Amino acid sequence: MSSFAAGWRTQRRVIGALMVRELVTRFGRENIGFLWVMVEPLLFAVLVGIVWRYVKGPEEHGVSIIAFVATGYVPLTFFRNSVNRAIRIFSANSGLMYHRQVKVLDFVFVRVLIEMIGAMMAYALIGAILIPINEFPVPSDMGALIMGWLLYCFFTFSACVVLAPLSEVSEVLEKLVPVTTYIMIPFSGTFNMTSWLAPAAQRAVYYSPFVHPMEMMRYGVFGDRVNAHWDVTVTLAASMILTLIGLVLCRRVRRNLVVE
Amino acid sequence: MIVCENIQKSYPMGHGRKQVLKGLDLQIERGEHIGLLGRNGAGKTTLIKLIGGVEMPTSGRIRRHMSVSWPLGFGGGFQGSLTGYDNARFIARIYGHEYGEIRDFVEDFTELGAQLKMPVKTYSSGMRARLAFALSLAIEFDCYLIDEIIMVGDANFHQKCHHELFEKRGDRTLVLASHSPSLIREFCNRAVVIHQGEGIVYTDLERALDAYLAL
Numbered sequence: 001m002s003s004f005a006a007g008w009r010t011q012r013r014v015i016g017a018l019m020v021r022e023l024v025t026r027f028g029r030e031n032i033g034f035l036w037v038m039v040e041p042l043l044f045a046v047l048v049g050i051v052w053r054y055v056k057g058p059e060e061h062g063v064s065i066i067a068f069v070a071t072g073y074v075p076l077t078f079f080r081n082s083v084n085r086a087i088r089i090f091s092a093n094s095g096l097m098y099h100r101q102v103k104v105l106d107f108v109f110v111r112v113l114i115e116m117i118g119a120m121m122a123y124a125l126i127g128a129i130l131i132p133i134n135e136f137p138v139p140s141d142m143g144a145l146i147m148g149w150l151l152y153c154f155f156t157f158s159a160c161v162v163l164a165p166l167s168e169v170s171e172v173l174e175k176l177v178p179v180t181t182y183i184m185i186p187f188s189g190t191f192n193m194t195s196w197l198a199p200a201a202q203r204a205v206y207y208s209p210f211v212h213p214m215e216m217m218r219y220g221v222f223g224d225r226v227n228a229h230w231d232v233t234v235t236l237a238a239s240m241i242l243t244l245i246g247l248v249l250c251r252r253v254r255r256n257l258v259v260e
Numbered sequence: 261m262i263v264c265e266n267i268q269k270s271y272p273m274g275h276g277r278k279q280v281l282k283g284l285d286l287q288i289e290r291g292e293h294i295g296l297l298g299r300n301g302a303g304k305t306t307l308i309k310l311i312g313g314v315e316m317p318t319s320g321r322i323r324r325h326m327s328v329s330w331p332l333g334f335g336g337g338f339q340g341s342l343t344g345y346d347n348a349r350f351i352a353r354i355y356g357h358e359y360g361e362i363r364d365f366v367e368d369f370t371e372l373g374a375q376l377k378m379p380v381k382t383y384s385s386g387m388r389a390r391l392a393f394a395l396s397l398a399i400e401f402d403c404y405l406i407d408e409i410i411m412v413g414d415a416n417f418h419q420k421c422h423h424e425l426f427e428k429r430g431d432r433t434l435v436l437a438s439h440s441p442s443l444i445r446e447f448c449n450r451a452v453v454i455h456q457g458e459g460i461v462y463t464d465l466e467r468a469l470d471a472y473l474a475l
Contacts, residue, residue: 010356017353025341098330098337099354100313255316258271259309260335 010101018102018110037118038125041077045070045126061196063222067136070126071221072190075149075214078119079156079188080181085111086160087167087174094259104254105247108164112157120149137222145220151235152213158239161246165253189214195227206231209238262288262311262328262403262433267320269306280306282457283320288433290326290402295448295465296437297472302454304437305333308407311435326402326433332392333407340381344372344391347380355399362398369394369420385412393417397424403433411440441469 023034049066056065089107096102130136139145167173185191187204189211194202205211212230219228264286270277280303288294296304309315310322312331330337338347348366352359367376370390380388389409396404410421425432426447438444444451444465451468452459455475462468 013356014354017350020353021339021342021346021350024346025339095336095339097314098312099351100328100330101354257315259314 011106014101014103014106015110015113018096018106019114022110022114035121037114038121040081041074041119041122042125044077045073045122048073061193061226063225064135064137067130067221068218069191070123070130070136071218072214074119074123074126075152075217076185076188076190078115079152079159079210081118082112082115082156082160083163083177083181085115086164087177089164090168090253090257094257097257097259104164104250104257105161108160108250109157112153112160116153137225139221140223141220143220144216148213148216148220148230151216151232151239152210155209155213155235155239155242158242158246162242162249165246165249168253168257184208184210187211189218193218193226194229207234209235261290261323261325262286263321263323263325264288264307264311265321265323267307267310267317267322269303269310269315270318279457281310281317281454281459284454284457284459286452286459286461288403288435290433291431292450293434293436293448295444295451295468296435296454297439297444297451297468298454299475303457304454305331305407307454307459308333308405308435308437312405324403328403329396329399329401329405331405331407332389332396333409334385334388334412337392338380338388341379343379344370344376344383347391348376348395351395351399357399362395365398366391366394369397369424371416385409386414386417389413390417393421393425397429401432403435404429406434406436408437408439410436410443411438441473444469 023037027034027036046066049069052065052069059065060068086108089111090104093107096107097104127136127139131138163173163177167177187208187210189205189208194205194211194215197205212232212235215228215230216232218226219230264284267281267284267286268279269281270279272278284307296307298304306315308331310317311324312328313322313324314331314336339350342350344366345363348362349359352362367373370376370387372387372390375383375387380391383391389412392409404425410418413421425434434447436443436448448465449463451462451465451472453462453468453471453475460471462471
């Protein structure tokens with residue numbers, strides 16, 4: 001057997017074991033157990049959607065407001081949770097460095113993956129509840145929805161791969177992350193389509209890596225009822241550059257990691 | 261064989277760095293039993309962590325040509341909030357072993373009974389030692405790294421370790437950090453005295469112990 005195949009098998013074993021470990025430590029085995037992972041994005045999307053429904057009316061720019069908020073909030077909470085969980089992730093898990101097959105990158109990957117699964121479960125449940133009562137459309141282009149989501153996930157992972165090692169060497173970063181994830185909301189495409197903006201603002205958000213996958217997902221759900229535009233090269237380029245920087249940083253921080 | 265080439269390790273201390281190991285060379289042949297001697301803070305645990313790959317050397321290289329256990333010591337290797345069983349399940353998974361076999365061996369070796377259903381953070385150091393030894397013995401490494409912890413067990417544990425590690429697995433490689441001259445005399449065939457960042461290898465144990473006691 002080639003060493004690559006052996007390495008791949010070890011990698012899969014480690015990821016699986018870390019997933020179970022993370023789910024058990026975070027959610028326990030009581031009541032609904034790991035299903036809690038989808039509760040937060042679900043509540044955020046549905047409750048904020050209902051509030052907006054009563055404040056702004058049932059539709060905005062011709063689409064259901066609850067559906068529009070849900071399609072924005074699920075990815076946004078996924079990003080925010082993933083980023084927050086990446087902070088000081090290496091020191092929090094340093095006990096696992098006793099086992100050489102466990103790599104620091106695995107921690108980041110596993111946490112993003114868990115948030116990703118939670119978000120997808122929330123998304124599916126929202127659809128299952130809201131589609132029958134006509135508050136959510138049947139997705140018009142599943143391919144665009146899935147590709148947009150995967151691109152969004154890739155960018156989120158790349159941001160986490162950079163933030164995880166940086167947060168180990170800089171304490172300032174930890175304090176800046178919450179405010180940054182809040183300030184970025186207008187640039188994230190969460191609450192608006194680019195086409196709703198003034199031309200100057202449109203040119204500005206073009207450079208936001210969040211906007212393009214968000215537009216893809218919105219097109220995937222609402223189809224031609226929204227005027228969606230995207231350019232995947234912006235997000236892909238940003239994600240690849242961040243991943244590359246992150247891998248170098250992870251390696252450097254691991255070399256100096258002090259394990260109790 | 262495990263080869264340590266010119267290992268240096270320093271940690272940040274204030275504005276400078278504390279040099280713990282200053283260029284240590286060590287070759288561990290298969291089947292050797294090596295004792296690590298040195299005063300508190302001399303760098304025994306650091307060296308064991310480096311050999312186990314828990315921490316990385318600041319410079320120098322470590323090559324491992326056999327499977328090496330994780331350092332069996334007072335900390336590390338376990339998740340305190342998880343139960344003994346959950347830790348066993350996790351370790352079985354990442355080392356690619358059948359959980360059922362590992363569990364049977366752990367239950368038999370540790371004699372911890374229902375305590376295995378409790379979080380590991382509630383364990384005494386003796387109980388942790390039992391669990392760590394049971395798991396690493398069940399996984400069957402070529403080389404065992406033991407950092408002091410063998411001392412905390414009771415008489416029954418010593419007897420079990422003696423039987424499982426030194427009799428049944430006497431052909432395995434062993435790196436043992438200890439302050440106990442009798443343990444070193446009984447189980448080791450070479451010793452390294454670590455002092456002021458340098459390691460001196462002795463093939464004569466009595467000379468090693470004399471050097472250690474003179475520090």
